[in-house]
Amino acid sequence: MGNGAAATARSDKQSGAATSLHQRILSDIQGNILSGRWEPGQRIPVELELMEQYDCSRMTVNKVLTQLAQAGIIERRRKFGSFVSRPHSQSAVLSIPDIKTEVDALGLPYRFEILERHKRRATRDDRALLGSDDAAPVLELVCRHFAKDQPFCVEYRLINLQSVAGAATEPFADISPGAWLLRQVPWNVAEHRIRAAGANAEEAARLKVKSGSPCLIVERTTRSLTSAITFVRLTYPGNLHELVATFTSLTSPSRSA
Template identity: 45%
Template sequence: MALHKRIRSDLEKRILSGEWAPGYRIPYEHELMEQYGCARMTVNRAISALAQAGLVERRRRAGTFVAQPAMESAVLAIPNLSEEIARRGKRYRYERRSLAYRKADAADAKAFRIEKGSPIVEVRSRHFADEVPVVSEMRIINLAAVPDAAEVTFEEQAPGSWLLDNVPWTEAAHHISAITPNRQVAQELEIPRTQACLCLERRTWRNGQTVTFVRQIFRGDIYQLSAHFEPGN
């Protein structure tokens, strides 16, 4: 990994973990230069990426500070499937079925709300609970927003888990529907085509730019989607 990306990742983890709270002044550039043994340009590149992601704000002559989070929340949490399945006492397994890089065509641009010609990666995969396939997934990642994803094969870690660990998002939208699976999905989930499934489509943005679109089809006889609410939340 390039040094500027490692510096960005190190700082980002401290911000997202809460170690550095909103308003915290991150180390000055000369302090980071000394810590990482690098040039000012390398440090500046890492901090500029954090500022572009909305995680920090630069104040003239004062330094760089952790930004205040936007007052937004998703109606449903974005789950980590491996953790969800493990909490049910099941053994989780992930299988990548295909990986394809391409430029977004007109249909992609309309469906995923990205610019035509944007570089994207499409990952198709399955998620298992005790060796039973429970989720068929198709995910598009916008490489213009997440260039680091181009360096990941997603053979060992599911793209959803990787994104949750590495890419902050500021907005999300969900659409849930009941469907019967097409032939390919029925084969992937090892169910008859007459069996009902839940289809979850989710799109996430970071500062107005699409990060990812995912379509997850859950076996209706095994999986359910739910949320807990309180008045005013």
């Protein structure tokens, strides 16, 4: 191998190592925040401490912290350091997000798994969640979403099969239920309900946090003009998401998640 080729190979190897280290630092910090080990408002290690811990340059650490700050996960305060972001008490009219998009924005690999799947006739409780009087068949799903190896949220979902018959046979092997609905089903009205609660034993096990750890719970119901489409409850560890309000599609139909 010539000198030029050798230099290029070394450069590529160093670049790959830097990228891998950047991802490791990002994943470690994100994991500490999502798991609740670092609480909202807590100061995280300063750049010098992170440089010593990971044996890396200030530039690498700075890039990680900048990415986390841009994603709203931490707040950087000049001369004081970086702190875990506190929950926002803000209301806004927003579109329905795809969880994969949320994880992608953090620069972490995304995956999901279906934990439970049941097709049955809607119970009284199901009808109350869907806001429907019809005893239609429903598909009940429990899905866990990951940001790399850390559980990002647990999704509990009811799909009205009278409105979305195709969900009964959709395997959800390569696409999550929410993302599939976003692509398939038009909705006209959606409502969000947001609350904070401590994780019960089952939720804590699924999220890999301690029982009683603070969680943000987002519940959403979407409807067409004629019937309920889906109810979903998303349980996130920690308080890293915006508070949103009831919103309505005022022009052309949107997609249901």
